[in-house]
Amino acid sequence: xxxxxxxxxxxxxxxxxxxxxxxxxxxxxxxxxxxxxxxxxxxxxxxxxxxxxxxxxxxxxxxxxxxxxxxxxxxxxxxxxxxxxxxxxxxxxxxxxxxxxxxxxxxxxxxxxxxxxxxxxxxxxxxx
Numbered sequence: 614x615x616x617x618x619x620x621x622x623x624x625x626x627x628x629x630x631x632x633x634x635x636x637x638x639x640x641x642x643x644x645x646x647x648x649x650x651x652x653x654x655x656x657x658x659x660x661x662x663x664x665x666x667x668x669x670x671x672x673x674x675x676x677x678x679x680x681x682x683x684x685x686x687x688x689x690x691x692x693x694x695x696x697x698x699x700x701x702x703x704x705x706x707x708x709x710x711x712x713x714x715x716x717x718x719x720x721x722x723x724x725x726x727x728x729x730x731x732x733x734x735x736x737x738x739x740x741x
Contacts, residue, residue: 645678
């Protein structure tokens with residue numbers, strides 16, 4: 614007969630470690646985002662020749678912030694992920710809000726649910 618007692622695994626150490634990593638990474642992520650926002654980096658169609666210096670300076674400043682904070686190598690990837698998180702959420706939120714606004718505008722234009730509009734009605738509108 615097998616022993617029904619199982620050893621419990623202490624997951625609190627991993628949880629504490631993850632929280633410690635977050636505690637180190639979040640403030641640096643915020644500082645780097647602030648640095649990037651204030652740097653007025655070139656955006657749009659980028660060419661290495663025209664934007665390299667500005668981006669290189671931002672990268673060096675970001676690395677210096679991480680060095681000054683005495684981050685661990687494993688924290689660097691966390692910092693990068695945390696920097697992208699608010700940008701991703703805000704971008705998706707804006708996209709979602711615009712989709713809803715366009716659906717509502719379309720419903721007002723057609724005076725009915727846009728999904729009930731026929732192709733003939735769309736064709737007539739486009740030809741007018």
